[in-house]
Amino acid sequence: MLFGLITARKALRLGSAMLVMACLIVAMPASAQDKPSLKGVALIVGQSKYEHIAGLPNPANDAREMLKLLTDLGFDARAVSDRDASKLSRDLERFVEDAEGADVALFYYSGHGIEAAGENWLVPVDADVGSLSNANEALVPISAVLDQLKSTVPVTIVLLDACRTNPFPADTVLRKTPTGSGAAVGQEGLTLVRGAKSLNAPTEATENLGTVIGFAAEPGRPALDGPAGENSPYASALLRHLGAMNGAEFGAVMRMVTEEVYLDTKAQQRPWVNESLRRLLYFGSAPEEPGGDEGQITGERRQLLLTISELPDISRASIETVAARDAVPLDALYGVLKALGTTNMPEEPAELESLLDAQAERLKKMISEREALRTDDPEILRLTASADRAIREGAIQTARSFLDQAVGRVEETRGAVDDAEELVRQKRIADAAVYARRAETSALAFDYKAAAEDYLKAFDLIERWDDRLRWNYKNLQAEYLHIHGDETGDQEALDASLKAYEEVLAFIEGDSAELDRAITRNNMAVVMQTIGERSVDPGQLEQAAAIFHESLAVFAARKDDLNWAAAQNNIGNILLKLGERSNDKRFFEDAVTALRATLEKRPRDKVPLDWAGSQNNLGLALYQLSEREGGAERLFEAETAYRAALEVYDRAKNPLEWAMVQNNLGNTLNAIGTARNDSGKFQAAATAFRSALEINKREQFPISWARNRLNLGNVLNNLARFEVGTTELEEAAQAYNDALEVFTRNRFPSDWASVQNNLGSVLQTLGQRNRDLKQLEESASAFRTARRVYTRQRFPLDWAMLHFNLGNTLQIMGAVSGEPLRYKEAVDAYRDSLREYRRENTPRQWALSQAAIGSSLHWISNSETDTKSLEDAIAARRAALEVLTKANDPVDWANAQSGLGMSLLNLGSRQQVATYLPEAEKAFAASLEVFTREQQPLQWAFGQNNIGDLYWNKAALGGEKSDYAKAIEMFELAKAGFTEGGYTAPIPLTDQKISLARDAMTK
Known part of the structure; x- marks a missing residue:
């Protein structure tokens, strides 16, 4: 699923139709x-x-x-x-x-x-x-x-x-x-x-x-x-x-x-x-x-023009979008991109736009503060004016050269102004501004480390002379240390950023500085969040969340709704991260609360796009919460949130956001379909994913395309429940293999592990239907491979999920091979999953694992002389049914009811008593409340067959001959259901049961 909001525009290539030549x-x-x-x-x-x-x-x-x-x-x-x-x-x-x-x-x-x-x-x-x-x-x-x-x-x-x-x-x-x-x-x-x-x-x-x-x-x-x-x-x-x-x-x-x-x-x-x-x-x-400054600017601009001529359309579109949206010169933004280097450009338009947005903000700041540069030195005035023109023309490196000269001039004259205090103050302020200008220019060239160093020099110059500038330059030094550390993984830079913010806090004094203190602490919290996301220790994330909470009171007092909503948004993001690392659903509950509070301060009529983004993120939090609570209530709430976002996001005007929400909506519809056994929801989910794929083409958006292919494979795997053949399963397997071409383990370890897990699931179903042990072995191998990334320490719930899925494959291998050892291995795998799946935190997953243990123990009992495994199977299935309900999880509830009935029937047969038959009959009847002849003819047929077996046993244990007649009636219905479902393999056995029951009636 996607957690971010991305923006892109389509554009046609309007380039020169030049032929390659060898001419000067x-x-x-x-x-x-x-x-x-x-x-x-x-x-x-x-x-x-x-x-x-x-x-x-x-x-x-x-x-x-x-x-x-x-x-x-x-x-x-x-x-x-x-x-x-x-x-x-x-x-x-x-x-x-x-x-x-x-x-x-x-x-x-x-x-x-x-x-x-x-x-x-x-x-x-x-x-x-x-x-x-x-x-x-x-x-x-x-x-x-x-x-x-x-x-x-x-x-x-x-x-x-x-x-x-x-x-x-x-x-x-x-x-x-x-x-x-x-x-x-x-x-x-x-x-x-x-x-x-x-x-x-x-x-x-x-x-x-x-x-x-x-x-x-x-x-x-x-x-x-x-x-x-x-x-x-x-x-x-x-x-x-x-x-x-x-x-x-x-x-x-x-x-x-x-x-x-x-x-x-x-x-x-x-x-x-x-x-x-x-x-x-x-x-x-x-x-x-032209010579002099003009010649230098023109020379770099010509190189910039040649660089622009080689850019692909999608990159041009991103740059044009950012320039128009942020009201900055197109030339300067292209110059920024040239300074980055085309080989370092992000492949995804959303990443490129995000990177350029940050640089555009710096450009706007530099342009708006141009008049703040005051100096009586004509040479510095000339150099800074030339640097301004160079930036406007996209000649970023030339601008840096001019400002290098200006800084050199500053350094030459620093000692000459120490005689008069006022002159010193003015000179220091002016000189610091030159360092600050060079810092911003370095940032435009993506040299954030150099920018931080120049802001430190500006701070050193101004520290004694201007309290406001002292705060500003130290704050900017900290900001660029954070950006450098975030982009390069330099932990020392991140630690230095925190230290710089602490210095800022030390000289913010007085009640009037409350807002500055709140802003500074929020900036510190952002750095802590960055550090916390890289660490398995949640301490930094928790500390950051506490700071964001403290800032809410300041913003509320000042009625600053936008900053208040932004802080709430940051809180929601941290809570989602914390929730993903633990089994505590309270994190997701609090994330939902934070995001709903955000929506109260982001009215649709005033900030529609922000409102739609918050609706999307609320949907994500509700989706994650549903996995911890069980049931479908939260999923329906998530669906409502996504559909609200789609009322604002227009396919033509906001194609990437629209596709992102379609993807997230598809995930939720898929989950609802699973909970309610609703093929219509699965079909709607497939439609949503295919709609997203119409926007997220592989050539332009490979990562989004791969995620959409992964999710489409998931829903096709679920739709395969309603077919006998393997067409949709094979299409799902192809979708997963497509996704793996993009999601490699080195570049996208988490996504790679997710696809491996899902590929294992579809191979599991294919192996079951084809009775192919090789495909089942490949399924088990995929689950074990995914555990290289999904470790218990870092991804406890994903680790548990892999054990649960592995148990399912091992259980099917036991059915195909007839080897009891496979069932025992399956029980071990399910019990491993219960080390993280706990009833109080993940009730649905806990119940499914209990039901699966009951199924494996049921089949193990067939190879044992005592009834201990069968009795344990009944206990496990009863435990599962304490959580699973017809209202919230109809399919899993029906499967557990059917399994409980089978185990009770077998226990009565082994003990030659009719004691368990009433409860077994009640369980079979309950399963048929969900498995109807119209919607699931095969499951319905197996249910009729199970009731037929029950009446047979009832007659054999001293019942009436009419019980044989009832058994024959049930077997005939089962035979019809197998035929309607296209699954003819059980029919010969059913015919044999009908024949034996008729013989028993005549004796």
Whole structure:
């Protein structure tokens, strides 16, 4: 089952469709040893002042800036703006002529463009709706120009910043000529055309060395024009990064451009590129690259852009979700991820989002506290300002470098301010803030240990000068020691965190500091909880729970409902952990109380998602409590809680939370089905698990997928009770084996042990139905294997469960092999389970173990001459029935009643007395109150057979001949039930009993 809440969003990949190539475009002069520089010509068109359709403020600016850039790169470049149809056509004709004899031809267009009739069209500034009725004359097609260039120029580069929305009415059509057929106009501007000729169609020119086609946005999406008076996002990216071509692979440069636009537009736009080049190109002198701080930031940002281009869609979706949800810059969050390293990224989106959420909080804090940094040192001001910009641009390591320099400057000047007390105080506060800023930047790079060290240095600087900052820096040092210790398992760091919190408490004084003291002690309790979860000693967990309880009074007095509810939630989590380690159901009772109290402070109308999360966690606590109490009442309460959560969690808006609750609901429905022998609940549980699997695909969510497969196997195993064959059992076994591909012992020991246990159970049922000792041996081996993890010390109840399940397999092996030794081994296993299953703490499990002991002793008695084992079997079954009731556990109650009747019948037969027959008959009749002919024909048939045996014995012990007639009647009913249930093996024996009873009646 799942205990956490996770969030994820789906996103489509909007990446560049680049081909792998071996091409460098080097923007530098060719040396004497180099190949000569290639001749390049360029035409730049910027269309802003449209006369009849929506104008575009920036293309003219784009054209001017691109002209300068391409000229600096060595192109013979020409720029034109605001061209009507005739001028634009002549411009392109002249460009084709100028390109003859050149090595590279580059065409850049910024303005409106549309796609229709299998062609991409540039829109002149004099175009209007009427232009669409004679497009060949009023618009300018691209493909003809491109074909001419490709036939005469070895390398053609076309960059189209024209993927804006269609400027014409949505229902208009385009005709190439006034008499031609009409075609719909695409609504998203230029794209790879759907018609006869693609922009990147192969050329017949034998000397063609490749073509680059670049669109400002991916097909089907519009491009943005950018703020008026500036450049479009696409042009801005080209201007910033084409200068990187001195040594950078061309494909890498275009990926930089792609991801620059993606970040600049906050994920609204990603350019699309198709290129294939087969030659090193040299474009003459490179434009001057930025130097100083700007150059360092740009250098790291380019590496960041290349890193982003390699990220999978699911990671992009997680980052975009966190950035939007926490209102932090997308660039900075990607920089955080780069600092972590893609190889260290969590595989599960939920884990990635959780990690990024913590870093996003640090980013928000840094941004909000930027003004708090005060210094009169201009060099420190410059360095910290550059660090702020570097962080916003995702250049985290560069930011750390600037702050390293700032800290160096601080350390150089520390001794110069000791003369004046006030100056010293101000200097210490300012210097401490620099250390604090570097600490937060280190944390963004996931170096929590370095962050803690810098906060300690900040604390040392401020300790004498500012009480509030002293508390804050020491508190933050403790927090980062905790995070470092939690993530690395460094116990020394966790101990140091507790010590730091104790120091904080030592200098929090006065009644007004009550809230600070409560918050600090709560933080200490969180560290204790972390330590306690790693230890078998519950002491730390208990101490943490006590602290959380103390804080409730403070939060209640201040009417701080959110913090109060959070403390209650922490209490509930600790109680669940303590309950899992003990047999004391009171922990789960208290967890239920804590979570219900949490719900009172989390109203659905104000915090619906928090309310739904608390409903889910309440369901988990009720589910666990039901295992300790017996009966189905708590399970029905858990079902209600899960269904309440599903009223808020929407499959489309909250897919992962919705799937998580479906999984937990399935577990509860499965347990209800077991308690009530209700196939309908099992079917509903299977539906819930399959619904969860529709979201939790193995490729995206392997862990959740494996848990869902495990749980589906559980319910299929239970549904197999209602079939004679093995179809559902085999599907269950496959589900368990699927789960084991993810849940390995090294990575997921507890889950691995759980699957081994369940696989043992399904092999047990398969071995019983197939009468296959090999499958039964495999079942026993699976239970014994799981005990490597489920030890009695760490998992007492799971350890007991494994012994109980092993006993069941050994008992079946005894029935299949006929070896009494197996039954004796089964009794030993059941009695081992009773070392942890106690009537006062786990009544249902205790009763089931007693009933199982009674069953094994019953079969052992068949190989013994005395009746001691049979009498012990009756005592064990009677003990079980003191706990099991028809209302709470109908199936187990009915099985125990049937077993008690059989043992009583055998004891009377062995002693040749009718004393036990009335109680036996009453027990058989009770079992048939649950095992009905309609729902369970096989169990009903065995019940009729048992009553037939009882009447036979009654007649044989001096009863009436009518008792034989009653026995025959029961045997005939049993025969019919075996036939209806598809189990024909007992029928020959039943026919023989009927024949013997008839013979006895005639004597």
